[in-house]
Amino acid sequence: MSKLLIVGTLAFDEIESPFGKTGKILGGSGTFIGLSASTFGVESGIVSIVGGDFPESYLKMLNDKNINTDGVEIIKDGKTFYWSGRYHNDLNSRDTLVTELNTLADFNPIVPNNFKDAEFVILGNLHPSTQLSVINQMDTRPKLIALDTMNFWMDSALPELLEVIKHIDVITINDEEARQLTGEYSLVRAAQKIFTMGPKYVVIKKGEHGALLFNKEDIFFAPALPLEEVFDPTGAGDTFAGGFMGFLTKTRDISFDNMKRAVISGSNLASFCVEKFGTERMEHLKIDEVSERLQQFKELTQFDIELD
Amino acid sequence: MSKLLIVGTLAFDEIESPFGKTGKILGGSGTFIGLSASTFGVESGIVSIVGGDFPESYLKMLNDKNINTDGVEIIKDGKTFYWSGRYHNDLNSRDTLVTELNTLADFNPIVPNNFKDAEFVILGNLHPSTQLSVINQMDTRPKLIALDTMNFWMDSALPELLEVIKHIDVITINDEEARQLTGEYSLVRAAQKIFTMGPKYVVIKKGEHGALLFNKEDIFFAPALPLEEVFDPTGAGDTFAGGFMGFLTKTRDISFDNMKRAVISGSNLASFCVEKFGTERMEHLKIDEVSERLQQFKELTQFDIELD
Known part of the structure; x- marks a missing residue:
């Protein structure tokens, strides 16, 4: 059975939205990626x-949920990474209120021995040097190897980002x-242009x-499921990436056709993540719900048309 | 053979974009709808x-192109509706520089007798009372009956808009x-909420x-084709609507499954419209190009996935 190695944050989030305010709750890219991938029953480990x-x-x-945490270092007298943000009324934009790196400031990732042979690796949004070290x-x-990153690293560590990008296969990035x-x-x-930097696939x-998947020849588009209500978008991008990699780890097939299924799976899982605050929806997600919504994705996107 | 009645403007457009500046060129909602629908070889008439x-x-x-213009009134000593706009660098937003209604200010639409039995009608973006008169x-x-409208009429003629909406089947509107x-x-x-106002379908x-198609039970999503370059978005929405209605007029099937094909067809045609200034691309579009790009839409959106 193939394994998925996840590098990302375990964090405390504190979120304000038009729907209310949470206290400190579980968050972090590693958490959302892990929970999402776990819906495929794969063996994963978080660093x-x-x-x-x-x-x-x-x-x-x-x-x-079969997510190994041997690679999670615990600094007894340290504090966990903390992020607090406030969403605007449309939930499409947010302000970061507080970011406390705490123990993350000195993060030196150690991959446990039993994950050094993982076939699938996802490098969550962290300093590019940390990603490269893994x-x-x-x-x-x-x-x-998939990598997620953000504008913050483009502004503050572009050379290191360009270096790690050379060594990966898939980059996930927002528009x-x-x-x-x-x-x-x-x-x-x-x-x-990103293909010239190293990756063979761009998401x-x-x-x-929705999300676009590219390789050098083809493009595939996975819509987001139109929802009556988005409650909390936190973690949706990581849940998408976790679903994408979880599906690939389970199926071990990295053909473009299978990657199409993987982005649909990621989009499907992300649609659950946003329905409740934080990880609540993902922690209690049932496999039947996932299958049922996959059927909705089919109805949303599939058509037959004669080509004259 | 079924007929399509189109009500909309024939206009002069003058467009500035990062790619250059046109003189006065052919534009108008009726023009773009008609050109787009004509790719299906249907008999249409413009009022x-x-x-x-x-x-x-x-x-x-x-x-x-088999577009009847008997319903186009020509005011010999009047001037044609004129619109001028400037697109910003991203081509996603624009400023209107000049709008001269001219003859359109006193437009009293007359449907030619041989189109009073048209099975398909599209009411392009005009004053709602003009649309109702048709x-x-x-x-x-x-x-x-499909209707296109815009925020301008919501601001200036909401009661009339709500009245005409009661009498139509499909509304096309932006997000x-x-x-x-x-x-x-x-x-x-x-x-x-729009369903409670009258229409049975919302686009x-x-x-x-892309574009979303709704009826009371179902949702379908048609992406826009990702393009290397968008040259001039003018008329893309009307081209989409014209393709949608042209396809339905040709096939005479208003099941939801066929409407899915119709929105894909509309999206397909709109992807051509934006490739050149004004109507240039649509005037010279070949049926082979349309079929070929439809194949791209299939590759962009179709996947097979097992439901567990």
Whole structure:
């Protein structure tokens, strides 16, 4: 059985939205990626760092979903990464209120021995040097390495970002960030430029407008499911990426046709994530709900038309 | 053979974009709808009004595409509707520089006798009372009436707009306008509210982000084709609507499954419209190009996935 290695944050989030205000709740890219991938029943392991304030119960919840946390370093007298944000009324934009790196400031990732042979690796949004360090610790070149990043690293660590991008297969990035990274407004041209930087696949995330998957020859589009209500978008992008990689880890097929299924799976899972605050929806998601909504995706997108 | 009645403007457009500046060129909602529908070889007729300055050659070009212009009133000593706009660098937003209604200010549409039995009617973006007048002139209730409108009429003629909406089957409207009309941010909820106003089908146009088709039970999504370059978005929405109605007029099947094909056809045709200034691309579009790009739409959206 193939394994998925996840590098990302385990965090405390505190969120304000038009629907209310949470206290400190579980968040972080590693958390959302792991929960999403776990819906495929794959064996995964998280590499991360937390403080002594991180509840044991959170780690147990992850372990119960077959997410190994041996790679999570616990700094007893340190504090866990904390992020607080406020969403605007349309939930499409937000202000960051507080970011406290805490233990994350000195994060030196250690890949556990039993994950050094993982076939699938996803490098969640972290400093590009941290991401590169993980790649360098692998015993064998993984079958597929995906990387998520954001504009913050383009502004503050572009050379390191360009270096790690050389060593990966799939980059997931949002539309504005793809434009910033390449200087191209057209997402088709942006993807073409990113191919020259190393990746063989580009996934451009457009939030409520869906996601585009590119390789050098083909394009595929996965819509976001139109929802009556979006409650909290936090983690949706990571949930998408986790679903994408979870599906690939389960099926071990990295053909473009299978990647199409993987982005649909990611989009499907992200549609659940936003229905409740934080990880609540993902923690209690049932496989039947996932299958049922996949049927909705088919109805939403599939058509038959004669080509004259 | 079934007929399509089109009500809309024939206009002079003058466009500035990062790619250059046109002189006065052919434009107008009726023009773009007609050209787009004509790719399906259907018999259509335009009801509109122009001034003596409107070139005979434009009418002939339309006639050569089986677009009847008997319903186009020519005011010899009047001037044709004129619109001028400037697109911003991203081509996603524009400023209107000049709008001269001219003959359009006193437009009193007259449906030619041989189109009073048209099975398909599309009411392009005009004053809602003008749109209603056309419906009232029909001898028999058409099989399907579609209406396009915009925020301008919501601001200036809302009661008349709400009245005409009661009498139609399909409304095409962009996302911001759907939100304005209903006070709902979620497009799913906006569509539900529009159903209570009369229409049985709602098409929400999202520009480069595609279009959503709703009936009371189902949702379908047609993406816009990702393009390397968008040259001039003018008329894309009308081209989409014309393709949608042209396809339905040709096939005479208004099941939801066939409407899916119709929105894909509309999206397909709109992808050509934006490739050159004004009507240039649509005037010279070949059927082979349309079929070939339809294949691209299939590759862009179709996937097979097992439901567990």
